[in-house]
Amino acid sequence: MSSPVTGTGTLEARDLHVRAGSFPAVRGVTAAFREGEFCAVIGPNGAGKSTLLRALLGLTSPQAGEVRLLGRSLPEWTRAERARTLAYLAQGEGLPEAARVRDVVALGRGAGDWAWGLIPRRPWTAEDEAAVERALERTDTAHFAERRVSELSGGERQRVSLARALAAQPRFLLLDEPTNHLDLAYGLDIIRHARCEAAGGLGVVAVLHDLNLAARADRLVLLHRGQVLAQGTPAGVLTPAHLHAAYRLRVRVLHDGDRPLILPED
């Protein structure tokens, strides 16, 4: 296990313990996520992936340990600062059906800055408009920006949610199973967008179930029963031994260049 890198540009969990309800879902996770890196969090159901993500966002308070964002402990951040720095795409995120795509994406802007967290303090500016426009373009959603959400397909909706998250111009983007319910093409599409954003300097952390999609990440964190079983490069993490320990599954690992390909065995 590598020791976490401290300093600017990281979002780290330090010996983090988090409960989901009364269940100790995360039990002593230490991991660091860097800006400019696409990191996938993998692991079987119930391993604590989503809980870890929520703790990293400050949506759930840890029982012990801490989350540090850009070198500062997360509780020291104001709600507004946090909302500007971390963006989140929840698992199965809802979208208001009757809303226009552009208006949904605009929701990513400015929130958190408001009086009591509820009432916008400043008017909508050209800068906001530009950020929305950029998010629409980067997610290939600009061409249906005037349509209503109810008219969109599942893959299009997911890209709208991504655009909404990007509109905040955050430094970290945390995605919880963003490829769920998407077909192969749309799933790959989301991963491609995520990689692209990471290449542009954003820190991307994605909880993924599909190991072959996860293999396209820069780095993997494999969780098992609330603890880190392995982390590192895809080739280093996706080994038959690790996967057997985590999933109780025998797999063959092929290699497509340096990218591993997982084949479950009967």
Next chain:
Amino acid sequence: MSLERPAAASTPRPWRLGRTAALVAVLLAAVVLAVGLGSVTIPPAEVLGALGRGVTSLWTGAALSPEDTIVWQLRLPRVAMGVLVGACLAVCGAAFQGVFRNPLADPYLLGVASGAGLGATVAIVAGWPRPLVPVVALAAALGAVSLTLALAREGRRLPPTRLILAGVVVGSVLSAVSTFLILRGEDRARQVLAYTLGDLGFSGWGDLATVLPYALAGGGVLLALGRALDTLGLGDLTARSLGVPVERLRLLVVLAASVATAAAVAYVGIIGFVGLVVPHVVRLAWGAGHRVLLPISALAGGTLLVLADLLARTTPLSQVGVVTTLLGGPFFLWLLRRGGHE
């Protein structure tokens, strides 16, 4: 579906100015019509004169003729009350639908109506003086919502599902108590029923002045929360990640809407379907953004209630609550069917 961006898109509020102007015009027309028409026929010129004499009587204290009295002290406050209550119910309905992410939510979801109903029933059956009835109803309505909140509370959180369930339970229990009391006090059953169905008949300037502060306070808070309500459409977790204090927002919306609805219901009775249907129609024509949805719903709700009341007092339907429910029910079904095809 055009790729070109309409001008309105550059602002985050799609007001649809043409439609909004049309709605305002319809509201004004409805008000003029409602002041001009009634069960007593008064020629338009007389109505104008009556308004003038009504205004001057404020400082001269001159006695008004029966016709002038009808226009100035009966119709005008009644129409104003219709606008106010209709606006109130529609805004609260829209806010509840947003905060509960439930298209079937209406302002009575948390037991306000059953509470007011019980309060009024107690006051009427016990034979308390009539002016006391709305006061008791208002207190009981607020009491009912408090009870719902207390039952739904989970620590410092107010989970929407628990709120809705608690509201249903409180509503049913209070309604059952009301029914029991009505049966005990048989000879006043019709009075209670007439109250329950909603009526603007005796809404005077005094009632209007009583309801206005509640409506303005509650409605004002809701209108200010439009953008925050929008984020709730993305789900609680996402809204929180955007920095919105979801629990605080939900509590604030519930309190503001309940205060406004309670006052409206206490003074004019339980008027159905306005709070449910109006936001749906407005969403179809103006979109889902709450910063537009809420104020436009207010205009549309006011318009609808004034017209419904006009229908009530000029036809044998006689109760505005009957009119809104008779028209609103089928209309809502039609909306649902229409929605199903999309």
Next chain:
Amino acid sequence: MKTLPAKTALAASLLALLPAAAATTYPLTLTDDLGRKVTLKAEPRRIVSMLPSTSETLCAIGACDKLVGVDDYSDFPQQVQRLPKLGGLYDPKVEQIVALKPDLVLVSKYGKLEAPLTQAGLTVVAVNPETYDEVFSKTLTLGRIVNRETQAKNLVLNMRREIAKVEILTKNAARKPTAYFEIDPTPYSIGPNSFMGVLLTKAGARNIIPASLGDFPKVDPELIVKANPELMLGLSRQQAAARPGWSGLRAVKTGRVIELPKELRTILSRPGPRLPQALRGLAQLVHPELFR
């Protein structure tokens, strides 16, 4: 002196209209107010009455001793007050009624008593006097049912005579005030063809509610302000003055807004043998000057 022959003539003409009084022959078959054909095998001796007006009528025609139970609201005459109370229109105590083993149950046509009682094998007759004229015809019907025809006819004659006494006064009143009669503050009022409406007219008032609105109309307050009645009955002056636009109405300004005494309220709502008292009470409110 002038009035005496008129009254005699009226009484005589009424007598002529009535069929000859005789003992009822049983089995008696009649159609009740629910449109059912009911056969009474013999003269009923154990009667349950579920309407206050029916209880009063039975007692007034000498059948009070036949009553074995009444509804919660029957309170006149005194004899009925010690009888078992068997519930109201919406919450009748069916089991208790059956347990009393009545051979006749007189019910209202409203409510749902008829079916369960008939099923329990009881003889049920629905009798509802609703209009002014029905008060008399139903009294005669009840007389026939309980074999008190003569008494029923006498009662009707007496009632007519008492009514005529009041009417003679009010008919000749110099001025008949326009009146608004409120039965509840919703506001509901009474049309001229309703039971109470007929009494109001006979009491010498001009009802401001047109017959076209029906018998018990919900009234738009506009109409009342427009009619500006000289007399208001059924509410207090304070109540009336508190309503929007009502403080300037004639009746309010002159103080002719009269709350009905409880006793009068009760008999006005009971189309039974105390109808003449109800009329007299009402007439005294409308025309106090005639009853000094």
